[in-house]
Amino acid sequence: MPPNAPPPKRRKLSAVTEDEQASTHEDEYEALALELESVVTSLKHHLNIPRSARVLGVISTVSRAIEKEVHLISDIRDGGSTRRILRASKDEEVLVRVYRRIAELFSRLQIEIGMDAWSIANEHLANTRLEALSPSKQARCDSNLGDEIGRRQCTEGTRESLLADLYQWSDSLDDKPVYLMSGIAGTGKTTIAYSLAKLLEDDSRLGASFFCTRAAASCKDASRIIPSIAYQLARYSTAFQSALCLVLDADPDLGSRNMTTQFKRLLREPLLQVKDKIPKHTVVVLDALDECDNLKATRLLFDLIIRSACELPIKFFAASRPESRIQLMSSQVNDIVHISHLHEIESSLVKRDLEVYLHEELACIKPSQQQINQLAELANNLFVYAATAVRYIRSDEAGVYSNERLFTILNETKYTSKKFSEIDELYTTILTSALENKRLEPEEATRTQALLKAATCIQEPVTIETLASLAGLDDSSYAFVALDPLRSVLHVSRHTGLVIFGIRSITDVQRWIA
Template sequence: MHAAQPERCTALGPSGPGLTFPIVREAEFDSFAEQHNARCYEGTRTELLCQIKNWADDPHGEVIFWLNGMAGAGKSTISRTVAEAFANPKDSRLGASFFFKRGEGNRGNATLFFPTIACQLARKIPALEPYVREAVDTDQAIGKALEVQFDKLILQPLSRIQHAMAVMVVIDALDECDGEMDVRKIIPLLAQATKILSVRLRFFITSRPELPIRLGFRNVQGKYENLALHQIPKPTVERDISAFLEHELGRIRDTYNGYALEELGLPQDWPGRDVIQTLTQMAVPLFIFAATICRFVEDAYSDPCTQLKEVLKYQTKTHDSEIDKLDATYLPVLSQLTVGRLDPQMKRSLTEFRDVVGPIVLLAQPLSMSSLARLLDIPLRAVSNTLNPLHSVLSIPSKADLPIRLFHLSFRDFLVDPTKRAGEFWIDETKYHRILFNRCIQLMRQHLKRDICGLQLPGKLRSDVDQQLIDAALPPDAQYACRYWVYHLKESKSSIQDGDPVHIFLTSHLLHWLESLGLLGHITESIAITEDLLNLLDPADASQLSAFLYDAKRLMLSNWQIIDMAPLQVQLERMLDDARGPYP
């Protein structure tokens, strides 16, 4: 696994070499990253899905359909189902999709949101190609303000299409987009689709009903349809969750009976209607509860009956609030880590859990188990042993070089909640962001050096450098460190000053770091990263570091395009002579 080159839109340019630009391929509903995530179980959510289809079919319907609901209510499952339905050849209305996901690089921000949508629309509507090409090539729309991107990449190109057609865009988990102002700005921009006359553009959006999103919708009254999942009648939700539980637990029973001794097999009516009904009441209205406890019961190393009994112990804690339901979702899984252990063993287990899972839930982008072990400087076997009991809350591939992902963001929210609902499993965000920052600095010191890939020729184009050569010099953990070390520093609530580890690192490795970002195709990120560092300066004791960073920023602004094309051009170190000593 590597994360070196950003995905690029290659749908454009059939008449020549074509224009390409960066996009977030993994944000699309049918991407590799999304392929195993759930769709609505057959026969569930039927009334809601029918309502969405009726809205999409109505030529006079509102531009936006906003489906909102609390964490774990099943919004993303509905989004994937809607996207799949409209992508079906029998309908073929899906023009684009973007599934935001916090903690997964550019899936967690709006940087490449509109370029990704524009690329998919150009694939869907070939007539858009020259207009998007013009916006990227002539207007330099990529990287501009959101309103400029929307106007140049989407609004103007679609307005120039002559033939009438209906196009659906699915946007999931808008609340997971970092930057409140970006979120508030995106919503009224999408509402401007009413200006497009020939193409009937529709946006299906899901999110939690958080304040920035509610404020965004405040300015588009009359241009969107709104449905809150908690408004769906409780009997309907109960019916759907019950059907899901009956199907999944029946499948678990049949699978278990397929390999268990005949004498130890589960009865054909297991777990029984009463248990299904109890579990349904524990779950309503959170589908994430039903999905998580089914994965927990199915644990390959445990007996389903024993696992189910553990879940049922929490039934008295699910009546007061949805928060208590999330407790009951995750505590049965976590309690298995300490049950039956003596105090010293328990403390060791809790420390191992926090030291491995803490970083996983705080990473800016998922890492594989092997990369995580190197980043944390923990033996791979120790990481694997810690994660083994957590397959019901984390997606843990069987291969060590594939990324570990959270099944649902609510698990992260539960662990880092400052009210410490997670109790002894609570993750101190500030502490573990600081640990990740320190490890990123150490990794970069180990790996970064001048001409890291041995290219020798300063004019060597990045496009001519073999990706395997880059990955050998900069393995995924080092790539991660280069991109996100300042993110973890910022989230650790730290400041920086003269002579501290940041100052020492930059005076030794600034150009090495810029060269590496250039090789990875992420040199443009250096400008925003440097801005973050300037904002973290200790005003009382950072005069030397401040001057150094301002000079570094000027270097990046003046030369990022050259470095992006030929990374070794960063060897023009004379531009930094006034800020620092000779380049090592």
């Protein structure tokens, strides 16, 4: 079967009794799985035929996506008879989705093959035009910066209902084109956004992603968001790349224009031009808009997205802390924006997810269920509390006894009556251990305290040398050693050498820098 052949034809499903329907669907799954496996084999054969690197990449991507559908079918097919009967009423929907998904994958492949000649002839010029946009490559969900700052997917078994809702939203043609996930600090927005992005990437539906973070200058610059999205969409779709390059041919300096002009010329116009050629169910994922250094610009971006969302062939997912202007804009267009408030999810569900996460991350020290429950209670629905506790307990620092650290955290906060101050108390426990460590010489503790004070004051990523200078240390080599006790709250990049302060608005930290 050549890569531009039509997908497997959908068979007519019988309307019969539940038992017969379950049996019929089982036969359907079996036949479809075999047919798709044959398609994958054929596609892999075509990887050996000389084509442009881009088309070969798309063939490989489509093959992986079809293999994923085969695995899905196999998982469903292997269920027991009772489960099959209970599931039969939904099997029709599953099969329809699979057939539709395969049809979309083949449609994308046909479009890419049709653009193959253009891609080969214009590859160098297109790359030059796209690089001139100065996209923030560190802002991609899967950049090496993500590894540096510990970006990760949700622990298996957590946030399942929410992720299922997000996936259903992304996979529906009839749902609202914009999804805003709002949540207070520490509720796990970035982890959820990253998990969604990886799910979409596995389905070949992630058009672009921009994960804002203060850890890198290019990732907190709102003016880089639209050029970065356009750049990634051009790498995702040859049809979009062709349309975008025509725009850039006429105005190569669009990457430095104001946001309204950028949105119109770099996104809206080329997307509308290739509306029927861009893969369906394509999603752009934006995370931590509140981390940008210009909130006025992020509000404008969200307003531009809302105004054009209904006519664009892609969807937008955005995660942010509660921001009154964005919330107000969203509430005024209920038919366009789906709003989800993380901090309003039922507490018992979040606590269960926290317990699953803590069990997984602390398995190496085998905490008791009571200890897990206590830690989850102290987290007060904040994943940042749990994640920071895990980093502290599992520290790689020499001489650390993890069980003792777990005991210390649980007992330091056990008798508190302050309802919303647990995370401050957690950091207080960490800083007590770091700065009142009797094994430290007085001058060593003084250096560590000076570094903490400097980091608290600037609240921005800086080099160790700069931090040492601000802390009044004559020799920056002292800083490397003095930072060790603070690594639960300060991150030092191995590649850039930047020190990133991980605490915001912590009242108890004043005690340590006074």
